[in-house]
Amino acid sequence: MASAVKLMDAWIPSLIEAGSLLVMNATSDRDTGGMNCGILHCPYCGQLAVITETQMQGQEMITCGGQNCPARFFLRDGQTVPIAAMGEETKQ
Ligand SMILES: [Zn+2]
Numbered sequence: 001m002a003s004a005v006k007l008m009d010a011w012i013p014s015l016i017e018a019g020s021l022l023v024m025n026a027t028s029d030r031d032t033g034g035m036n037c038g039i040l041h042c043p044y045c046g047q048l049a050v051i052t053e054t055q056m057q058g059q060e061m062i063t064c065g066g067q068n069c070p071a072r073f074f075l076r077d078g079q080t081v082p083i084a085a086m087g088e089e090t091k092q
Contacts, residue, residue, distance in 0.1 A: 001082070002076075002079040002080060002081045002082070003019055003043045003079060003080050004019065004078060004079050004080075005019050005020075005021045005040070005043070005075065005078050005079060005080055006019050006020045006021065007021055007023070007078070008020050008021065008022045010022075011039075016041060017041070017046075018041050018042065018043050018044070018045070018046045019040075019041060019042075019043035019080065020040070020041045021038050021039070021040045021041075021056075021075075022038060022039045022040075023036055023037075023038045023056070024036060024037050024038060024039065035052065035053040035054075036053045036056070037050055037051065037052055037053060038050070038051045038052075038053075038055075038056050039051075040062070040075075042064040042066055042069060042071055043071075043073075043080045044064065044066075044069055044071040045064060045066040045068070045069040045071065046066075047064055047065055047066035047069060048065075049062065049064060049065050051075075055075065056075055057075075058074050058075050058076045060074075061073070061074055061083070062074065062075065062080075
């Protein structure tokens with residue numbers, strides 16, 4: 001099931017919940033090639049994950065790094081869409 005991503009303007013720990021996304025501008029960072037990156041809290045387990053701009057644009061799958069979390073999903077239209085649910089969508 002898809003769930004909404006909560007876009008944050010700043011890193012405010014008390015407001016962080018599962019599904020929170022903070023976009024970091026890294027245009028001057030040589031390590032990322034000038035691309036933005038984001039910090040996403042897994043919508044399923046809350047584990048922190050650093051994601052790339054490609055993943056934020058929904059072009060690349062995000063895999064949760066949580067030890068007991070099998071979540072694999074895409075970001076699409078401000079929502080996290082699990083792989084299984086995407087397969088169901090294409091059948092219709
Ligand atoms: Zn997770």
